Amino acid sequence: MRFPRHRRPFAYLTLNTRRRRRAAVAALWSAFGAHVAVSALGGDGELAGFGGFVTLLAGLVCMFSLAEASGLRGGSAPLDARRLAARDRAYSAAFHATGWLMLALVVYAELALRIDALWLPSDPRGAVGAFAAVGVAIGLLPVSLIGWAEPDEAPATPPLAPTPPRKPHRYVGTLDDREIQRWLH
Template sequence: MKAGEFFLRVRHGRPFAWLRLHDQRHRRMAVAGLWAAFAAHVAVSGVGGDGALAGFGGAVTLIAGLVCLFSLGEASVLRGGARPLDAGRLAARDRAYAAAFHGTGWLLLSVVVYAELALRIEALWLPSDPRAAVGVFAAVAVAIGLLPVSVVGWMEPDHAVDVPPAIPPLPRRPRRFAAGLDEPEGPRFLH
């Protein structure tokens, strides 16, 4: 394949199409990998210091987390894309967004409660220098940003077979009332 053909194929194709996760088990593994990479990155950044090995470990965990994040974004059928979502997928997306919203609230509440307790109890850890404080703030902000895509990826159902829409019901005949003026004489029944 020539370089020009490869460039045209890459340019016109979806950039992360090879990262598709076709079932719920693979999406959940990607969510677990995303959070494992995030925890490893925080651990390497917090414990590793400024050495070359810590920098390499931080870059590797960052790239692993980005691959998991992009694969989850590419795998989601709840985004809609070019096709409109049916009622079942809209309901699944709404449930996932609601769970992500509530999870973000609980995460923020737990951070605030921990910070308040850490200010009053000496045994709890607080950052000692401004650099560590910025690192903790960045880690909490990234965790809040990762929570919605994680919840959507975790809760998204397997691809269901597209079901054709049901046949609409036939229009009803107008009701006839028992005491109509235009009816011929005959027995009158209420219906």
């Protein structure tokens, strides 16, 4: 008796090209921005709650499909040198981007405490929401950068070697360069 093979939950959302992965990254950040906007500006109504749920669900689907589609995770097959290098570059970029994001947030918070024109949350709910948005943005950076930078699959068969150029066709009645009439010399 054979049991069916377990399918990953988001396997049907194939992101097998760089273009599709970049579109998924753009959709992920768009859903995140929409969720933050709905949460900050929507208030407490049912429509705002439904909009927040829809944007959160869309972002989760994008994030999990990017994570499942990434060949840079290793999965069941070992990574070759090209994929290892791409994964290391993406992790390095995510690490540096997180550092710059944290520095920008600290500078903004210090300036916002001293300058009244800059926005700061006025109530504890807004402060928790801003803190959660920053935490989610930091968490989305690695999967986004990996999805954005991941190269396309290498072709299964190596490309054929180019064929050398052919010599021009000689007519039968003419002599080839290699043919020398010995009796004329």
